[in-house]
Amino acid sequence: AQTVTQSQPEMSVQEAETVTLSCTYDTSESDYYLFWYKQPPSRQMILVIRQEAYKQQNATENRFSVNFQKAAKSFSLKISDSQLGDAAMYFCAYRSPLDDMRFGAGTRLTVKP
């Protein structure tokens, strides 16, 4: 099974600043998809952003963007202009046509006012 590693159990950022959350994954496949999910205190999982492996252009969704390095198998999430509502657990996930969704252990993000 593929593995997803989030090496930062906790991160903090000052409101309005930028923070980057790391994610690496292990796969031998060339066609796959990567996701970042947010889980706020309500525990509802919300999709933040997604990336297809065959697309070289990094995905962007408003203040959220990714740095996808396919050769390095790295998929980091950058949050710009951090807001108090961004405080949550963030999960990196991997999925391929032949495999189920695989989640990392998560990074808890704290936003300081």
Add this chain to the structure above:
Amino acid sequence: DGGITQSPKYLFRKEGQNVTLSCEQNLNHDAMYWYRQDPGQGLRLIYYSQIVNDFQKGDIAEGYSVSREKKESFPLTVTSAQKNPTAFYLCASSTGQGRYNEQFFGPGTRLTVL
């Protein structure tokens, strides 16, 4: 509004009892999933179903059972054989094996064994 509902939100069970967690979706999704979430760990797949009347074991299926008699419903039974059932359980659905098959999640059920 389309979405996924899980009930109850909190569930308490005595040791040795079976308990069933409900999951319903009105998104017309073919695939449904059950995950378990423990502190400090990511989501782990218990069971999934790609189509009605068919389901497959995930990574941690022991002590759990499911059924998929209707497209909209995918209940999970936690049996007395599950040694450590206290956890947060998430149900999800997706359109199937399409390229952008992100998963949509329900609000979860917190199960506590007393």
